[in-house]
Amino acid sequence: MKFDTPATTNPIDQLKVVGKGYTRIDGPMKTTGTAPYAYERHDVVDNPAYGYVLGSAIAKGKITSMDLDAAKGAPGVIIIVTADNAGKLGKGKLNTAHLLGGPAIEHYHQAVALVVAQTFEQARSAAALIRVSYQEDQGTYDLAAAKNIAPVAKDEPDAKSATSVGDFAGAFAAAPVKLDATYTTPDHSHSMMEPFASMAAWTGNKVTIWTSNQLIHSSTEDVAATLNLPNDNVRLISPFIGGGFGGKLFIRSDVILAALGARAAGQPVKVTLQRPLIPNNTTHRASTIQRIRIGALADGHITAIGHEGWSGNLPEGRPETAVMQTRLLYAGANRMTATRLATLDLPEGNAMRAPGEAPGLMALEIAMDEIADKLGMDPVQFRILNDTQVDPEKPSRPYSRRALVECLKMGADKFGWAKRGAPGKTVDGRWLVGMGMAAGFRNSMVKKSGAKVYLDGKGDITVETDMTDIGTGTYTILAQTAAEMMGVGLHQVVVRLGDSTYPVSPGSGGQFGASNSTSGVYAACLKLREAVAQKLGFKSDDTMFADGRVTSGSRSAALADAAGEVGLQAEDAIEYGDLDKKYQESTFAGHFVEAAVNSYTGEIRVRRMLAVCAAGRILNPKTARSQVIGAMTMGVGAALMEELAVDTRRGFFVNHDLAGYEVPVHADIPHQDVIFLDETDPIANPMKAKGVGELGLCGVAAAVANAVYNATGVRVRDYPITLDKYLTRLPAVA
Amino acid sequence: MTKHDIEVTRRGVLATGAATAAVLAVQAAYAQPIVPLASLPSAKVSLVVNGHNEDLTLDTRTTLLDALREHLHLTGTKKGCDHGQCGACTVMVNGRRINSCLTLAVMHQGDKVTTIEGLGTPEQLHxxxxxxxxxxxxxxxxxxxxxxxxxxxxxxxxxxxxxxxxxxxxxxxxxxxxxxxxxxxxxxxxxxxxxxxxxxxxxxxxxxxx
CATH class of the missing domain: 1.10.150.120 ([2Fe-2S]-binding domain)
Structure with missing residues (x-):
């Protein structure tokens, strides 16, 4: 169905199933260890061989020789795949660097060999016997050093890299109150719990790969492109994904090496990327340098706002678009942004949860706190004063729904914001205590999404789509959608996901998964309803589906009876008109944090967190809340600990495992509260829903940073906020 | 014949088949003769896993985690890092929790191992x-x-x-x-x-x- 006019009343509005906080339908599998992830499919392939990946020991240059003899002769070794014997490989559309390096090396830990052996222990042992000689070239690894020669990036399809409205320079110069500050965010690692893993099995020239992947359709095409196969010869299966956060949007070397290894070995092969390879072998969120200039009148109205961002990537890589939210978030007649991109020879930078907005708001929302401080205004009031209900670059284009002010007001009220003291003035024993807040903002994207639905003779419904569940609750919300549409109980719906033979969805990313994939199921169910009505000889426009029955006027039948012995099926996709061009579709949050800083040691403890979110209809408040608290947790990580440390001489991330790359643990995270505003967005899609999974992250780190400032009076503009950056500046202990 | 000997035999057949397949891009010379597992350092170990006696002959380098996942097909226990950094592989051995990736299976002769599968099932949850x-x-x-x-x-x-x-x-x-x-x-x-x-x-x- 084409969605080109705002939704009116539809069957979802009954809210008998949708909008309820059901526990996950896949919960019993996940909690008992019976949900099958890619590396553990003993049920589909008996006794695969094991692959072990060898990563490059240099960041840039070439392999001059590889001595494989000892490894080839090691016990259990079946085959060794290298660029020498892999045959000609293409490259996926969504990949920047090649997934198998050699002789040219593009980044550190780029895969250079796969050892396939009978057992994991044999493969690992043999991989250690490979001797590789390199010729190392001089690379560029330091963003700060490359900043001054970084050109403006190429325009993204829907985002220009240099924007200007009004006279920013003149307005900023004339502003009575101004801020000109530079912030930095480091490289981040997704560090999802399930390592990248794939198992490949060939039948003739067709390959089936059980993998862990967020975007099945584009990844299937990218596997085909890399292996020079027709798309139809590649099947990806990914029903359970142990986290992705953007890292699994793309195929990585595990997928291609499993396929190459299996073809060479003549038997199924499974490969997992060893944890210490992951940060350098795969992608990461690129570090940024951001300069923000804000000019305001004495009454607090912003007159000029400018945001420039620098990041680096491999040749042909894309920038971290950290300035984008600044084009939309606050009012102000004179504006500019610029995105500059340096060429660096570090591993590939690419999407991580809320690419652009996550690091962008880490900087912008400190800047807003800083200028509010200069104005002597409350930072909540300052943001409310500068709210806009239209696209500030194009005032004729309104927001579909924008309830940021309501989020901020409710958040301030529920959090006890009025009790916030002046910086450095609230003391609790040995602790300096502060509150901070930030706005959260993330766009809502529309993407075509297909689904197939079946009705069987028991009156049960089966949904199939290549959509994925990366922990987001997709299984459950798709089942809720189908149950609502067909008038059956949630237990009567089976959902099958993550198979490239199913109808194409946009997959999980950019917080576009939930709204678009449920809308796709909605569209398919509308067709199935028509088929049911037709089968029963009912008029489709007045037919009601409820409690397992179909009713039209005085006639009524069991839904199961319509199915007959062979059942009924329908397939459709949601497609969109230009509503997202006429309206700006976005999601909003107010993030509030209380932090305590030990006045002696400087230790930071986050004490309380609250997010108030406006994201259209919340399809399942339990799973949506979980996404938001999880994102808030990641935001604490970004604020206080997460940083891939760059070795700027050798060009790699030094802390490349879960011991060195610190992420929040239980002891770091307090009780978290989430409030969803009760709203719908009929302009967005027939579900009237938007996403929350990235909104929950956007702004959190700045709220923590602002709380630390409020606690101590010390401003840190370089993330993460670690002791070395503020200990000597803490107030003297009385 | 142990379960593992069967695996090796089957793999040997498959690998030999692979070496002769003309469609492969890989040079046949890369395929090596298979060394029988029996000639490798291996050891027998008996575990009591979720109440069941399990007798295994394992490469001595096999972690308890891989013994569970790859040999007993108890894949509920997860490998997140293989380095004791993440806790995904936590199981209980004789009632105390450990990271099963940081211990070799052969160190657990006679030990009682409880995995997630031993706590409950989808039908009968703990x-x-x-x-x-x-x-x-x-x-x-x-x-x-x-x-x-x-x-x-x-x-x-x-x-x-x-x-x-x-x-x-x-x-x-x-x-x-x-x-x-x-x-x-x-x-x-x-x-x-x-x-x-x-x-x-x-x-x-x-x-x-x-």
């Missing part, structure tokens, strides 16, 4: 599994079996009066508190960030209020 579902104490599910095994063991540790880093006073009995649970659970990373919900689930099972 109370901790049911509480994780009720409180949505997970998202992607990959760290979940380790979190649940750890949580069950944590409650037992507190009951057994074993102190932790945050136990303020060692003289009275150890007692349940939110901070005790957060501290004791901190070896189990959840990147999806379900910590707040996991604490709620553990608190419910403990019968205490955090």
């Amino acid at each position: 109370p901790m599994q049911a509480a994780f579902i009720k409180h949505d104490g997970y998202q992607c599910g990959y760290c979940t079996p380790g979190q649940i095994c750890s949580a069950v063991a944590v409650l037992a540790e507190i009951k057994a009066d074993i102190p932790s880093h945050v136990t303020g006073d060692l003289l009275p009995h150890a007692s349940f508190s939110a901070d005790e649970v957060r501290e004791r659970m901190s070896g189990n990373i959840c990147r999806c960030g379900a910590y707040s919900n996991i604490l709620d689930a553990i608190t419910e099972v403990s019968g205490e209020t955090a």
Whole structure:
């Protein structure tokens, strides 16, 4: 169905199933260890061989020789795949660097060999016997050093890299109150719990790969492109994904090496990327340098706002678009942004949860706190004063729904914001205590999404789509959608996901998964309803589906009876008109944090967190809340600990495992509260829903940073906020 | 003939077939003769896993984790890092939780191993599994079996009066508190960030209020 006019009343509005906080339908599998992830499919392939990946020991240059003899002769070794014997490989559309390096090396830990052996222990042992000689070239690894020669990036399809409205320079110069500050965010690692893993099995020239992947359709095409196969010869299966956060949007070397290894070995092969390879072998969120200039009148109205961002990537890589939210978030007649991109020879930078907005708001929302401080205004009031209900670059284009002010007001009220003291003035024993807040903002994207639905003779419904569940609750919300549409109980719906033979969805990313994939199921169910009505000889426009029955006027039948012995099926996709061009579709949050800083040691403890979110209809408040608290947790990580440390001489991330790359643990995270505003967005899609999974992250780190400032009076503009950056500046202990 | 000998035989046949297949891009010379596993350092070990006696002949380098996942096909126990950094592989050995990736299977002759599969099934959930579902104490599910095994063991540790880093006073009995649970659970990373919900689930099972 084409969605080109705002939704009116539809069957979802009954809210008998949708909008309820059901526990996950896949919960019993996940909690008992019976949900099958890619590396553990003993049920589909008996006794695969094991692959072990060898990563490059240099960041840039070439392999001059590889001595494989000892490894080839090691016990259990079946085959060794290298660029020498892999045959000609293409490259996926969504990949920047090649997934198998050699002789040219593009980044550190780029895969250079796969050892396939009978057992994991044999493969690992043999991989250690490979001797590789390199010729190392001089690379560029330091963003700060490359900043001054970084050109403006190429325009993204829907985002220009240099924007200007009004006279920013003149307005900023004339502003009575101004801020000109530079912030930095480091490289981040997704560090999802399930390592990248794939198992490949060939039948003739067709390959089936059980993998862990967020975007099945584009990844299937990218596997085909890399292996020079027709798309139809590649099947990806990914029903359970142990986290992705953007890292699994793309195929990585595990997928291609499993396929190459299996073809060479003549038997199924499974490969997992060893944890210490992951940060350098795969992608990461690129570090940024951001300069923000804000000019305001004495009454607090912003007159000029400018945001420039620098990041680096491999040749042909894309920038971290950290300035984008600044084009939309606050009012102000004179504006500019610029995105500059340096060429660096570090591993590939690419999407991580809320690419652009996550690091962008880490900087912008400190800047807003800083200028509010200069104005002597409350930072909540300052943001409310500068709210806009239209696209500030194009005032004729309104927001579909924008309830940021309501989020901020409710958040301030529920959090006890009025009790916030002046910086450095609230003391609790040995602790300096502060509150901070930030706005959260993330766009809502529309993407075509297909689904197939079946009705069987028991009156049960089966949904199939290549959509994925990366922990987001997709299984459950798709089942809720189908149950609502067909008038059956949630237990009567089976959902099958993550198979490239199913109808194409946009997959999980950019917080576009939930709204678009449920809308796709909605569209398919509308067709199935028509088929049911037709089968029963009912008029489709007045037919009601409820409690397992179909009713039209005085006639009524069991839904199961319509199915007959062979059942009924329908397939459709949601497609969109230009509503997202006429309206700006976005999601909003107010993030509030209380932090305590030990006045002696400087230790930071986050004490309380609250997010108030406006994201259209919340399809399942339990799973949506979980996404938001999880994102808030990641935001604490970004604020206080997460940083891939760059070795700027050798060009790699030094802390490349879960011991060195610190992420929040239980002891770091307090009780978290989430409030969803009760709203719908009929302009967005027939579900009237938007996403929350990235909104929950956007702004959190700045709220923590602002709380630390409020606690101590010390401003840190370089993330993460670690002791070395503020200990000597803490107030003297009385 | 052990189960493993059968595997080797079958793989040997397949690998030989591969070497002669003309469609391969890889040079046939790369394929090597298979060394029988019997000639490798291997050892027999007997474990009691979830109440079942399991007799295995293993490469001595096999971790307890890989013995469970790759040899016994008990894949509920997860490999997140293989280096003792994440806790996804947590199981209970003789009632105490350990990272099964940091210990070799052959070190556990006669030990009683409890994995997530031994706690409950989808049809018959352990109370901790049911509480994780009720409180949505997970998202992607990959760290979940380790979190649940750890949580069950944590409650037992507190009951057994074993102190932790945050136990303020060692003289009275150890007692349940939110901070005790957060501290004791901190070896189990959840990147999806379900910590707040996991604490709620553990608190419910403990019968205490955090």
